[in-house]
Amino acid sequence: MATLTCERFGKAFASPLVLASGPAGFGVELSAALDASSVGAITTKTITPEPRSGNAQPRLVDCPAGAINSIGLENPGIESFVRNDHPAIERLPIPRLLSLAAASASQMSALVRRVGDLDGYEAIELNLSCPNIGGAITGADAGAVGEFTRAAAGESALPVLVKLPGDTGNLVESCEAALRQGAAGLTLINSLRGLRIDWSTGVPCLSRIYGGLSGPAIFPIALARVYEVRRAFPETVIIGTGGVSDLGSLLEMLLAGADFVGLGFGMMVDPQLPEKLCGKLETWLDDRSFKSVQEIMGLAHSGGFNVH
Numbered sequence: 001m002a003t004l005t006c007e008r009f010g011k012a013f014a015s016p017l018v019l020a021s022g023p024a025g026f027g028v029e030l031s032a033a034l035d036a037s038s039v040g041a042i043t044t045k046t047i048t049p050e051p052r053s054g055n056a057q058p059r060l061v062d063c064p065a066g067a068i069n070s071i072g073l074e075n076p077g078i079e080s081f082v083r084n085d086h087p088a089i090e091r092l093p094i095p096r097l098l099s100l101a102a103a104s105a106s107q108m109s110a111l112v113r114r115v116g117d118l119d120g121y122e123a124i125e126l127n128l129s130c131p132n133i134g135g136a137i138t139g140a141d142a143g144a145v146g147e148f149t150r151a152a153a154g155e156s157a158l159p160v161l162v163k164l165p166g167d168t169g170n171l172v173e174s175c176e177a178a179l180r181q182g183a184a185g186l187t188l189i190n191s192l193r194g195l196r197i198d199w200s201t202g203v204p205c206l207s208r209i210y211g212g213l214s215g216p217a218i219f220p221i222a223l224a225r226v227y228e229v230r231r232a233f234p235e236t237v238i239i240g241t242g243g244v245s246d247l248g249s250l251l252e253m254l255l256a257g258a259d260f261v262g263l264g265f266g267m268m269v270d271p272q273l274p275e276k277l278c279g280k281l282e283t284w285l286d287d288r289s290f291k292s293v294q295e296i297m298g299l300a301h302s303g304g305f306n307v308h
């Protein structure tokens with residue numbers, strides 16, 4: 001049977017599937033429905049220095065092939081997280097990535113320092129791309145990306161991943177700034193700014209008007225961003241995230257050059273998605289005599305593979 005194990009950051013992850021930040025919460029509720037052996041890692045909901053109650057309701061609306069959310073980084077804040085949530089997360093039988101966001105580089109460095117003595121995380125993910133909070137998106141400005149990354153990487157003994165937006169700024173420039181300032185990898189992409197209007201009332205559906213679109217609707221955009229960034233940076237670790245929901249989209253993301261594949265909206269539809277995808281991926285690899293999923297990563301950049 002083909003192996004799905006992926007070795008990155010000096011560690012072996014059971015599969016290339018990573019639960020993306022947000023929909024999986026802190027993983028504790030989800031863990032009963034999950035087959036832990038099918039998940040490479042879980043990313044926590046993003047934590048900020050202070051608690052955030054998030055945006056006013058309504059903050060989630062359906063759309064064809066996805067949903068638009070404007071949760072607004074609701075989270076308990078770092079002190080409550082460390083006291084109340086971290087102990088349960090540390091016991092999850094799945095490797096963990098800790099997602100952090102802050103309003104300035106100096107706040108980010110303090111936040112990373114604060115989590116420095118927590119055990120149980122494989123990497124820190126800097127969320128520089130939330131479309132649902134006030135102000136400009138940090139990840140759209142390569143200079144700011146460099147500053148935030150330097151601030152975090154200088155304080156962290158763990159690898160630092162930088163999560164960037166797919167629809168604003170010059171993505172390759174932002175990736176370059178992150179990697180130059182010490183990022184060990186990139187998470188691409190966050191949800192994309194979207195809007196729905198209730199045509200029976202003429203009023204925008206979300207209280208904050210715009211939100212972030214996720215789900216299969218954004219898959220081709222996420223795929224293009226991953227392909228483009230893999231081409232520019234052949235060696236860096238990439239978590240390709242956006243609209244992956246079935247074997248075909250998973251394979252495409254791997255072929256485009258993702259080392260790991262994030263599942264966000266797909267987990268809201270089916271919490272057993274990782275187990276189902278792993279089963280199908282193993283069969284697909286076996287049928288084509290691949291010994292490991294790592295053999296197909298990035299193959300779209302080198303002429304694909306011979307069909308057996």
Ligand SMILES: Cc1cc2nc3c(=O)[nH]c(=O)nc-3n(C[C@H](O)[C@H](O)[C@H](O)COP(=O)(O)O)c2cc1C
Nearest residue numbers: 020021022046127189190191214215242243264265
């Ligand atoms: C309800 C919801 C909450 C989210 N919260 C976060 C978050 O806290 N931090 C973050 O980095 N991304 C967050 N995201 C974005 C996802 O991690 C992911 O990047 C995006 O939705 C695209 O992937 P998908 O199409 O598989 O959902 C959230 C997405 C959704 C749908």
